[in-house]
Amino acid sequence: MKNFVPPPFKPDLLIRGGHLQTLASLRAPGQQIAADANHVVELPDGDAIVLHENAAVDGGAVDGGRSAGQSAAPEIGRRGPFGDGGFGDGAVDGRAVVLFHGLSGCHGSPYMIRLAGRFVRLGWTVYRVDMRGCGAARDLSRGLSHAGRSEDVLAALDFVARRHPDSPLAAVGVSLGGNQLLRLAGRVGAGLDARPEWFDRLERIAVVAPPIDLVRCSENMERLSRRLYNYYFIRTLFERIAPAVREREHFQKIASLGRPKTLLELDDRLTAPLSGFQGALEYYRQCGATHVTASNPVKTLVLAAKDDPIVPADCFIHARWPDRTRVLLTATGGHAGFVGRQRSYWMDDCLVAWLNRL
Numbered sequence: 001m002k003n004f005v006p007p008p009f010k011p012d013l014l015i016r017g018g019h020l021q022t023l024a025s026l027r028a029p030g031q032q033i034a035a036d037a038n039h040v041v042e043l044p045d046g047d048a049i050v051l052h053e054n055a056a057v058d059g060g061a062v063d064g065g066r067s068a069g070q071s072a073a074p075e076i077g078r079r080g081p082f083g084d085g086g087f088g089d090g091a092v093d094g095r096a097v098v099l100f101h102g103l104s105g106c107h108g109s110p111y112m113i114r115l116a117g118r119f120v121r122l123g124w125t126v127y128r129v130d131m132r133g134c135g136a137a138r139d140l141s142r143g144l145s146h147a148g149r150s151e152d153v154l155a156a157l158d159f160v161a162r163r164h165p166d167s168p169l170a171a172v173g174v175s176l177g178g179n180q181l182l183r184l185a186g187r188v189g190a191g192l193d194a195r196p197e198w199f200d201r202l203e204r205i206a207v208v209a210p211p212i213d214l215v216r217c218s219e220n221m222e223r224l225s226r227r228l229y230n231y232y233f234i235r236t237l238f239e240r241i242a243p244a245v246r247e248r249e250h251f252q253k254i255a256s257l258g259r260p261k262t263l264l265e266l267d268d269r270l271t272a273p274l275s276g277f278q279g280a281l282e283y284y285r286q287c288g289a290t291h292v293t294a295s296n297p298v299k300t301l302v303l304a305a306k307d308d309p310i311v312p313a314d315c316f317i318h319a320r321w322p323d324r325t326r327v328l329l330t331a332t333g334g335h336a337g338f339v340g341r342q343r344s345y346w347m348d349d350c351l352v353a354w355l356n357r358l
Contacts, residue, residue, distance in 0.1 A: 004301070004326050007353055009346045011332050012339050018307030021334025024343075029113045033120075035128070038136065041159045048140040049152055050130040051159060052107045054116050056094055056123045095358055096125045096164045098156055102175025102209075102336070104236040106135030111174055111208075111336060114345060118352050125164070129156045131177070133242040142244040146271050147176055147214055148287030150184035154196070157184075161198035169198070170355045171205045174336050175311075178210030179289045185300065186292025203358050206301040206351050209308055209336045212293065213315040214284035218264050220312050229310060230262045237266070250274060294320035301326050301354040303347065305333030326354075 015024045035052035042048045097119050101109050107128035116126045131152055132141040145152070153173075161169060173181035185205060187193040211217040221230060238259060245251055250273055260266040268280035277283040302321070306313040306329060316327055328350070330338070338347035 004354065004357075006328060007346065007349045009330055009333070009338065009350075010341050012341055012343060015337075015339050016332075018305065018309045018332065018334040018337075021305070021307070021332060021337030021339055022309060023334075023337075024339045025334065025337040025345075026110060027343075029110055029117075031117070033113055033116050035107075039127075039159065040137075040140065041155050043132065043152060043155055045143065047132045047143050048137055049132055049156060050107075050136040050140070051098075051156060052128040052130070052136070054120050054126045054128075055092075056125050057120050092125060092164050093167060094123065094125055094164070095168050095170070096127065096160050097170040097172065097355060098127045098129060098160050100129050100153060100156070100171065100173040100177030100181055101131065101134070102177050104233055104240065105174070105177075106130050108135065109174075111345075111347070114348055115172065115351065118348055119355075122352065122356055124170075127156070127160050129177075131180075133245065134240070138240065138242050139244070141242050142248070144245065144271055144274055145176075146275055146283070146287065147179045147211065148183065148275075148283070150180050150187060150193075153177075153180045153184045154193070157202065158196060158198070161196070161201065167201070168358050169202045170358060171202065172207070172351055172355070173205070173210065174208045176211065178207030179212055179214075179287075181205055182207055182210055182212060182289035182293060182296065182300070182302075183287070185296040185298045186289055186294075189297040190292050190295035192292070202298055204299045204301075204355050206303065206354050208303045208347060208351070209305070209311050210289065210302070211311045211315070212288055212290040212319060214288040215281070216315050217311055218267070218280070218284060221263050221310070226309065227262075233263060234259055234261075234266055245274070248274065290315065290319050293325070294322055296322055296325060299324050301328065301351070303328050303330075303338075303350060305330045305335075305338070307332050308335045310335040 036055050037053045039051040040048050107130050112128045119126045130137040131145040133145050188195050254269050272279050272283040304316050340346040
């Protein structure tokens with residue numbers, strides 16, 4: 001995909017380095033966007049995810065004249081009641097994009113809100129996914145979302161594909177959601193998972209700072225300089241643990257020992273055993289998308305920064321990428337930050353430029 005020319009990235013002069021870029025990305029958008037409808041999608045094991053749908057803004061064939069990086073679209077529609085996983089009022093026309101959040105995120109994460117606003121203004125129907133145990137799906141799961149939940153990505157895309165039976169599809173995954181999305185595409189391409197009948201309509205995907213090499217990322221997070229990030233993620237994850245997970249005997253046993261100090265400890269003591277893995281190392285080796293990136297048949301944009309404090313740049317340098325994948329590795333940008341001049345979000349501009357070529 002060498003013919004794709006991204007918009008130029010000029011980092012904010014006051015937000016220098018990967019740490020500040022990462023922290024700046026957490027700033028809440030100036031305006032919110034409420035879902036027009038919410039859909040509960042049941043998973044084969046009885047858990048569920050929730051898709052928050054925003055219909056395209058009428059006449060939104062262009063970006064509403066809004067300058068790059070401006071806040072998301074104003075609140076539109078009303079938050080509908082949860083559905084039963086059906087297809088609502090029937091088939092929907094027009095392009096659809098599905099957004100997957102990262103670790104400790106949900107449909108209300110700042111980047112999810114910003115991207116939803118951008119895409120509805122461009123005439124897309126947008127689905128922001130709450131993965132199992134996250135956001136509106138918190139009370140609907142006994143299991144945890146983790147890097148290998150590509151089957152949950154498949155369930156979300158399958159729902160949207162059936163709801164838009166004649167439309168082109170696209171997807172964006174940020175951080176952990178990016179690994180899940182890449183893992184699905186690579187496993188389908190490698191023949192490890194069945195190829196859905198709608199798969200050829202998944203015309204483009206994009207991933208931002210995906211932790212594709214979980215072993216390498218874990219090693220990086222063990223560094224003393226990364227303890228603040230460990231603390232943030234662990235505290236947030238423990239605060240949002242689903243009630244049904246808290247009731248599980250293994251969780252109560254782990255909780256009685258006190259909170260883990262690093263993500264490696266968390267994954268080894270909690271994520272892995274509650275998800276059917278022998279330990280963190282087995283979980284990392286089986287769930288990192290780096291093993292299947294070369295088999296990905298979908299046109300893909302990978303966006304990452306060399307100063308990302310969470311996902312080391314060598315994960316992308318050493319991975320095998322097919323010709324249909326474009327890897328953009330910028331000098332700065334932090335972890336899913338990419339904050340440009342006047343507090344604009346170059347990441348959003350780049351994703352829009354990539355997907356709006358459909």
